[in-house]
Amino acid sequence: MFPANPDCGKLFDEMDWSRTPLGAREDWSVELKTLTNVMLGSLQPMLIVWGPQQVTLYNDGYAVMCGHRHPAAFGHSFRALWHDIWDAVEPIITAAYDGRGTSMDDIEFTMHRNGYPEETHFAFSYTPVRDPWGTVLGMFCACTEITAQVMARRAERTQRERFRQVFELSPGGIAMLVGPNHVFDYANEDYYAMIGVGRDIIGKTVAEAVTEVVRQGFIDILDGVYRTGESFIARDLPIQLNRGPDGEMQHRLIDLVYQAMRQEDGTINGILVQARDVTDLRAEEASRELLSHELGHRLKNQLAMVQAIASQTLRNAPDIASARQRLSERLAVLSAAHDTILEGGRGTSTVRQLVQQMTDLHDDPAAPRFVTTGPNLKIGSRPSLSLSLILHELATNAVKHGALSVPTGSVDLRWRVVMPEADRFEMIWTERGGPTVAEPRVKGSGSRLISAGLNGTSDGHVEMTFAPEGLRCLVTADLESFQREH
């Protein structure tokens, strides 16, 4: 038979107890004899502190906790053994001697039982031992090693902590619900941001904490997932949440996943919620789509405009060479007007910019032939293309047949907002000093393009007067539509 405690058993047997405060073994009380017998027969770490001198006896299991203090500590005072932590030990041993037991769930020791320093954990319980008349004779302590449990708990905590960190950092709302009533156990920042920052939800059921979702049927869905274990997955789900700054209701769109969480035995004990507020994302997508439709529309309209200009140019051209030249000039004017629209930043140019572009092309800075007067009026992008084209055609005609075909001729160009109503734009082109004008028998492509008027305006008119002293052209339109951005 192998002794349970060979080391301490030998010490116990060889010790001359008569030289200790406990006296010879045969004189020991029945309580001490019984306890030492139990202790030396047990594989569980055990400790006995006996008598007023607090003589300490222990078995091999406990000896490991004593480290290098064993075997010197065996049979000597408890205070000598734990002198370095006496402040902590003294109250509980004193309590035991006063008749009050103490249990300690988790005491940590560094042990060398496997040849290397090792963190260990024990649960202790100090129990007073009394004689039949109630006098405390000493203290008996049985210890339970709980290192494995502590480590498992710690691993679980670490893993949980890691999950939490992942959850905290993950884009999108995550919440954990426990139990059949869906009590919030955890929610990350994004989840709070989604339902409304600052709402108090942990420890409450979903129905209590986010009351507004009850009538929207979400509790029924959670119940279903909890009952069946089947995940619920939805995209672009409309939901009303009291998430406004003052808790007011807002309509949102969310992507939502409810997933059952199972215990080791497979039974469902909670639901993992993953939710993402996609309201802004979807709105952005919609506006992008709208924008690309709008661009497509503008492009098609401009192609239609270019088509009309090309067709009109070809239709009325005397020959293909002049058609080519006039068409490329007209497209260049449109292109320049476009540049102005883009430079305007928000799609607006001014009448003065367009007039400037025309005079840059047709006037001579050394001997100016144009007198231009007018306010720096904003003009919408559609009318700006037409106005550029009209100015170009007027100037081209003036150079060919009108006032600018002779050195003495000039052009007076003025524009204004018509008072007093201030609701109409008006531009007047007047040629002077050129050859005598007569109304042409055939309308050229230039005149036709001019007569098409200002695109995008309402109530627009173009009026050309072939006065003998010089051509006059009046362009008017409703001011609001003239300036509107389409």
Place this chain on the structure above:
Amino acid sequence: MAHHPRSAPVLVVEDDGLIRMDLADLIADMGLAVIEAGNADQALKVMDTLPAISALLTDIDMPGSLNGIQLAHLTASRHPACPLVIISGRYNPADGTLPEGAVFLSKPISERALKRTLVAVKLIEGDAG
């Protein structure tokens, strides 16, 4: 088609003056009479003054109280036999938004597509294919 003799003009409704002018020229070149309007309100006034039109060609997006689709519906209810051609760079209208039998043409319109459409509604003779 008997109620819409060829002598009645085709009504072209388009707010862009250049495009309207060119469209009108194209149709006139095919031997048809043309009358122009810059928006739906003007078009309704024109229709009130004419005994008949032989077809309505209209843009969709236009300023005024009606857009081209509404104008086409109104025209269809007043003149059920009048051919309708809807033109736009923006919409490709879903089935059901246009009056029954109306033809949709996407901007910019080719001369060929226009001719084919006018042949199909029997305003001009030719190969509809």
